[in-house]
Amino acid sequence: xxxxxGNVEDLAKNIKLLAFDVDGVMTDGSVTYDENGVEYKTFxxxxxxxxxxxxxxxxxxAIITARNxxxxxxxxxxxxxxxIYQGQKFKLPxxxxxxxKYGFTYENVAYMGDDIPDICILEKVALxxxxxxxxxxxxxxxxxxxxxxxxxGAVRELCDFILEAQNIEKIAVISETDxx
Numbered sequence: 001x002x003x004x005x006g007n008v009e010d011l012a013k014n015i016k017l018l019a020f021d022v023d024g025v026m027t028d029g030s031v032t033y034d035e036n037g038v039e040y041k042t043f044x045x046x047x048x049x050x051x052x053x054x055x056x057x058x059x060x061x062a063i064i065t066a067r068n069x070x071x072x073x074x075x076x077x078x079x080x081x082x083x084i085y086q087g088q089k090f091k092l093p094x095x096x097x098x099x100x101k102y103g104f105t106y107e108n109v110a111y112m113g114d115d116i117p118d119i120c121i122l123e124k125v126a127l128x129x130x131x132x133x134x135x136x137x138x139x140x141x142x143x144x145x146x147x148x149x150x151x152x153g154a155v156r157e158l159c160d161f162i163l164e165a166q167n168i169e170k171i172a173v174i175s176e177t178d179x180x
Contacts, residue, residue, distance in 0.1 A: 002157055003145040011126045011143070012165035016108040018054055019062040019083075019095060019121070020155060022072050024114035025131055026063075028151030041071045044151055050159030051079045057168050060102055064094045066117055092120045112158055114138060114150050129158050 023029050026047060032040040051061055062083035063076055069086065076084040083101075085094035099105065110127035111118070114134040122128040122141050130142040131150035139145055144161070146154035 002147050002161060005143040005145075008127065008143050009165045011107075012110070012162045014107050015059070015110045015127055015162050015166070017060045017062060017098065017102070017104055017110070018051075018159065018162065019064055019098070019109060019111045021091075021111075021113040021115075021118050022063060022065040022069075023067060024134070024150040025112050026075070026151060026155055028149065029114070029133075030151075039069055039071065041069065041075075042151065043075055044153055044155070046153045047151075047155035047159075048075075048079050050156035051081065053163065054159045055080055055082070057163060059162075060098070060104075062095075062098055064088055064091045064111075064121070066091070089117075090120070091117060092124070095121055095124075110144075110158065110162060112146075112155060127162075130154075 020026055026043055027041050055061055060082045063081055064085045065072060066089050072086060083098050088094045106124045107126045109125040110129055111121045111125045112129040113122055114131050116137060118138060119141065122138065127144055128142045129144040130138045131146050131148065131154035133149040144158065146157045148154045148157050
């Protein structure tokens, strides 16, 4: 069970945008290279299912990551993530752009990050979230800490929590490929 600080369930009722870092959140933080320098990432299918359910329930989903990687682009397209911002060394301007596009405020945002570059967003949003294995500086400011590590189902736990807080019935994913 996730660790909740404050009246997080009430905050979750106003969420319209779920945004995520990638490395350490959607993955376990490992970066694998082959002998040609090609980078590989491993994603969790259960996390993918949670994101697809959130999309199908009408939420805007987003990735905001400092790295730029084709694997992330492919994963985002496969899951039909609404907004993707790669190569964002400073992440807050990307979130502000998304908010302006949809007419949302920080009170409508749940963001999951795991490390120091995510703090600029986590300090502003209503639902500041992190995986269980986030760095201590991030854990200290988050009001939702998953009981699960990054890349192992933390994203799914957050998606399920928000859907339940808003009394949204679980939507079955139509095809296996929707969640991969």
